[in-house]
Amino acid sequence: MIIGVPKEIKNNENRVALTPAGATEFRKHGHTVYVQTEAGKGSGFSDELYTEAGAVILSTIEEVYGIAEMIIKVKEPIASEYELINEDQLLFTYFHFASSEPLTHAMISRKAVCLAYETVEKTDRSLPLLVPMSEVAGRMAVQEGAKYLEKPMGGFGILLGGVAGVKPANVLVLGGGIVGTQSAKMASGLGANVTIVDISLPRLRYLEDIMPANVDTVMSNEYNIRELVKSANLIIGGVLIPGAKAPSLITRDMLKLMKPGTVMVDVAIDQGGCFETSKATTHEDPIYEVDGVVHYCVANMPGAVPYTSTLALTNATLPYALQLANQGWRLACSKNEELLKGLNVVNGKIVFKGVSDAWNLPYTDVKELF
């Protein structure tokens, strides 16, 4: 198969979807890899390293989209890429369709085959291609939160861990999945008082068991969240209903209950966000304020730490990408349920229920397309 790796063009997105090690694996399986020049630069991989690994460097994004049967990317295509996408072309990347109606319509009209990293799902319901980036974003959420809690950055002016004789900060984590667990580990390690809320009692039970003593677990419901936001200094949003629009757990009226300078990091922004007042921001301009509350809503947080993120992401994606290249998407998806769940939009039809529900568009059972 002919594989194309474009350079990411989302704001400050320095990850790349394939490393030179991955290019070597594709070559060993008889595939041809085209990489856009400087695609790996931000992650520390020069064009020369790809060439040595057997890939061919192309100078423009148009050439990459023009030649490839499968495009491997990191982030969803942005508007300037839409017209480069061809009918039947396989796109393997994050899409987060439920947070973007224009992207959904664009991919329908391009008639491409869109296999989304974030909905590839194992039988134990884990999301193997989301996990590594959720680990990164969960950890980063605490770093970013700590930074914006500093007074000169617009925050309340509290140190997460406090010092002797002074209480630490209160950190509220919404969702105790991968993001929530990593955030809680980081924040508790710094000495903050952490509360994790989740709707899953077994998950809360597990977290209660493994977390240190400065982490509490609380059932997620409106009443409890309304109480907890009053004393929170940092709120981290990490809830997920796979493939669907995130629920708004923090409504606008709750901001009035918070202390001015409270910081809210909405990691779930890529699925539309779990705070009613969230709107996606960029690494260049990451925060804004509503009612005295600082909002950080960057949709590609791991893009800021590409050395870590590219390796973590490609460790997980490569085995799936190789299956797609070796067998083609139809055979690979019919043999592997995990990949089948990644199909979101196929040749103009929405085949993922969370996406059709998000935009009130018709749903087609993916099995009809085989």
Ligand SMILES: NC(=O)C1=CN([C@@H]2O[C@H](COP(=O)(O)OP(=O)(O)OC[C@H]3O[C@@H](n4cnc5c(N)ncnc54)[C@H](O)[C@@H]3O)[C@@H](O)[C@H]2O)C=CC1
């Ligand atoms: N902004 C960014 O750069 C990044 C964003 N993400 C996003 O972060 C979000 C979380 O991802 P993961 O932690 O991997 O998901 P996950 O599936 O591991 O965890 C989600 C948790 O939310 C809980 N949940 C669902 N509804 C809830 C509710 N009403 N109240 C409380 N908890 C609820 C679930 O029980 C689950 O434990 C996703 O939207 C993901 O796409 C992930 C990586 C990077």
Ligand SMILES: CC(=O)C(=O)O
């Ligand atoms: C998961 C995601 O949105 C990211 O890694 O950017």
Ligand SMILES: [Mg+2]
């Ligand atoms: Mg405890």
